[in-house]
Amino acid sequence: MAKNELTNGMERNVLIGLLVLGAVGGVAGLMSSDRFWFSFLQNSLFVLTIALGAVLFVAFKSVSNAGWATVFRRVPEAMMAYVPIGGLLLLLVFFGRNTLYPWTNPAMETHGADLQLGFKHLWLSTSFFFGRMVAFLAIWCGLIYGIRKASFQQDADGSVEHTRKRKIYSSIFIVVFGVTFSLASFDWIMSLEPMFYSTIFGFYLIAGTLTSSAAAITLLVIWLKQRGHLPAVGDKHMHYLGQLVMGFATFWAYMWISQYLLIYYANLPEETIYYYRRTGTTGWFTFFIVNLFLNWVIPFVMLLPRQVKMNAKWMVAACSIALVGHWLDFYTMIFPAFFGSPMISYVDIALLAGSIALFLLVFFRSLGAKGMVPRNDPYLEESVEHEHLEIVYSLKAGTMAD
Amino acid sequence: MRATEPSEKTVRYTAAFFDNEHDLMAIAAEARLRGFEIQDVFSPYPIHGMDRAVGLERSRLGWIAFAAGALGLISAILLQVWTSAYDWPLNVGGKPFNSFPLFVPVMFELTVLFSGLISIGVLFMMNRLWIFSKKKIFEGVTDDQFVLVLKQADASFDTEKAARLFKKYGALKVMEGDKFV
Numbered sequence: 001m002a003k004n005e006l007t008n009g010m011e012r013n014v015l016i017g018l019l020v021l022g023a024v025g026g027v028a029g030l031m032s033s034d035r036f037w038f039s040f041l042q043n044s045l046f047v048l049t050i051a052l053g054a055v056l057f058v059a060f061k062s063v064s065n066a067g068w069a070t071v072f073r074r075v076p077e078a079m080m081a082y083v084p085i086g087g088l089l090l091l092l093v094f095f096g097r098n099t100l101y102p103w104t105n106p107a108m109e110t111h112g113a114d115l116q117l118g119f120k121h122l123w124l125s126t127s128f129f130f131g132r133m134v135a136f137l138a139i140w141c142g143l144i145y146g147i148r149k150a151s152f153q154q155d156a157d158g159s160v161e162h163t164r165k166r167k168i169y170s171s172i173f174i175v176v177f178g179v180t181f182s183l184a185s186f187d188w189i190m191s192l193e194p195m196f197y198s199t200i201f202g203f204y205l206i207a208g209t210l211t212s213s214a215a216a217i218t219l220l221v222i223w224l225k226q227r228g229h230l231p232a233v234g235d236k237h238m239h240y241l242g243q244l245v246m247g248f249a250t251f252w253a254y255m256w257i258s259q260y261l262l263i264y265y266a267n268l269p270e271e272t273i274y275y276y277r278r279t280g281t282t283g284w285f286t287f288f289i290v291n292l293f294l295n296w297v298i299p300f301v302m303l304l305p306r307q308v309k310m311n312a313k314w315m316v317a318a319c320s321i322a323l324v325g326h327w328l329d330f331y332t333m334i335f336p337a338f339f340g341s342p343m344i345s346y347v348d349i350a351l352l353a354g355s356i357a358l359f360l361l362v363f364f365r366s367l368g369a370k371g372m373v374p375r376n377d378p379y380l381e382e383s384v385e386h387e388h389l390e391i392v393y394s395l396k397a398g399t400m401a402d
Numbered sequence: 403m404r405a406t407e408p409s410e411k412t413v414r415y416t417a418a419f420f421d422n423e424h425d426l427m428a429i430a431a432e433a434r435l436r437g438f439e440i441q442d443v444f445s446p447y448p449i450h451g452m453d454r455a456v457g458l459e460r461s462r463l464g465w466i467a468f469a470a471g472a473l474g475l476i477s478a479i480l481l482q483v484w485t486s487a488y489d490w491p492l493n494v495g496g497k498p499f500n501s502f503p504l505f506v507p508v509m510f511e512l513t514v515l516f517s518g519l520i521s522i523g524v525l526f527m528m529n530r531l532w533i534f535s536k537k538k539i540f541e542g543v544t545d546d547q548f549v550l551v552l553k554q555a556d557a558s559f560d561t562e563k564a565a566r567l568f569k570k571y572g573a574l575k576v577m578e579g580d581k582f583v
Contacts, residue, residue: 236450236451254510257503257506257507260503261503261504261506261507264501264503264504265495265504267495267496304468305464306460306464385450385451386424386427386428386451
């Protein structure tokens with residue numbers, strides 16, 4: 001039984017309906033469409049990276065002793081709860097490996113690419129590939145469990161020890177994630193085109209992950225605040241979140257140009273093929289440019305003024321654009337490898353709706369199960385603005401339910 | 403925080419010293435409510451929400467930073483297109499002379515450089531805290547003191563009322579003076 005009812009019956013029904021729609025569309029796509037596995041990979045990664053970005057958000061905050069986000073920390077903590085479920089879903093890719101990954105085909109040599117594979121041959125073997133996948137997901141889930149548990153235990157006993165523990169887990173997570181996520185992105189996305197490689201690919205994805213999760217946190221915080229669930233969130237928090245979205249979007253653009261520029265400069269066939277496929281046809285080139293605009297140009301320009309960051313409507317618009325951009329980013333990473341022209345079919349829509357619905361259902365369930373505010377966190381007072389201190393005091397005294 | 407208007411040569415003022423930001427923020431808000439005119443506030447570090455408490459209008463510095471950044475961006479484009487495509491075209495690695503992607507790093511750098519340097523320069527000019535300035539402000543405001551400065555615009559300034567207000571918020575020290583900053 002949930003402690004807080006965050007969604008009313010109708011909203012929950014809509015979410016469940018979307019989830020069913022996703023499942024039905026997915027099954028139909030699996031039967032009849034050659035796009036299913038690509039779309040499945042894209043949408044699973046889209047939602048999973050948002051959840052992983054939320055872990056990074058909390059971990060960065062914890063490691064840097066930043067107090068400002070404490071008051072809404074339960075939001076990213078609830079987003080993390082999706083990682084085990086999203087990870088299990090992603091493992092289903094095992095059944096689509098022959099469609100997705102050309103290196104699973106023993107006859108790949110015959111495609112004129114005798115794969116200067118060598119090392120890649122060993123690296124991209126089915127058992128090692130999925131072994132790594134399970135290991136990465138398991139490590140992430142373990143650390144997420146540690147971070148979340150310490151946070152909830154602090155609610156109960158108020159010991160500062162848990163803050164220290166979270167910091168240790170967070171430090172480990174950041175270091176481990178940097179390496180494992182880089183490798184995971186090489187595996188899951190880059191190996192769709194096994195001849196292509198770019199060493200910055202992982203960091204490019206981490207940049208997108210950070211942007212989209214900051215945007216998703218902002219959207220969820222705004223939604224919860226407007227429902228009255230987070231009364232102590234004020235202008236300061238919206239301002240900082242807006243700065244994060246804008247900063248990470250710029251970081252994404254920096255990574256984007258870093259990857260593009262070096263490949264453009266060096267002009268090596270096995271590298272340029274990646275951009276050739278994405279800019280060679282009018283259809284994909286349009287997506288290529290739109291992707292750049294949605295992920296960086298529009299959010300950056302929109303979020304420049306200070307007032308905009310504190311204006312809920314503008315923030316919702318900017319963050320939604322950044323999220324659409326993140327989805328499109330995966331689209332232009334995955335699909336051009338196999339399809340000559342861009343197209344969006346019912347499979348994509350159904351799977352997108354289903355993944356988002358599943359994510360939100362897990363999110364609301366996890367958020368509702370525990371207190372909305374980490375009431376015993378030593379940084380709680382620091383995180384709220386002066387005028388909201390009363391709320392925090394009454395939370396601590398237990399005179400107000402959260 | 404913003405300094406005084408350059409046109410004002412002498413101003414009679416009362417300054418109250420506090421030892422924390424919360425008192426300063428609260429007294430600034432209350433002083434404004436009670437009709438005092440705030441000359442300025444000083445703190446060792448920027449305090450969030452202080453601009454609202456003092457009633458500052460929005461800073462124009464953002465526009466200057468934006469304009470400076472745009473100037474840097476345009477300069478970078480002009481500089482590179484002119485040098486590498488018109489004035490002295492050089493074939494580098496078989497790329498077209500006018501290779502836009504190659505110009506991006508310099509465009510980025512000049513945008514940041516212009517925007518950063520010009521806004522810092524303008525900031526110092528606007529608040530008259532030029533690096534070579536020998537002006538002394540208050541003892542300890544760069545260390546651990548938080549100072550509220552009330553302007554005594556005319557004879558209507560109620561010294562008693564001000565003293566009561568200072569006492570309420572536990573001022574450590576109160577001083578009066580002329581020719582502020």
